[in-house]
Amino acid sequence: MSPLTLREEVIPLVKSSLGLKRRALEFNLRKYQERLTQFEQRYGMSSQEFANEFDAGKLGDEAHWFEWQYVLEAHHGTQRQLDLLESVGL
DSSP: OOOOOOOGGGHHHHHHHHHHHHHHHHHHHHHHHHHHHHHHHHHTSOHHHHHHHHHTTOSOOOHHHHHHHHHHHHHHHHHHHHHHHHHHOO
16 A cells, blocks of 8 residues: 655644544544443443353343443453544644
């Protein structure tokens, strides 16, 4: 992939937009983490333990397990986006 070239006058706009995106991702990450903590406290296991049990098919198919899985995947995806954004280096 070739490097991105920006005109000098565009850089502040790009930085501002990326800053807004970063703040939105950070907000979402906090909300996902709060929800994961609620699940962990309610069911007495970490999200990693849950993921291992869920992936092994040991938990059943109740809606709350699928919700926990969704929130965990959303948390990981949001963290990946934040990591990518941080790597941009503008």
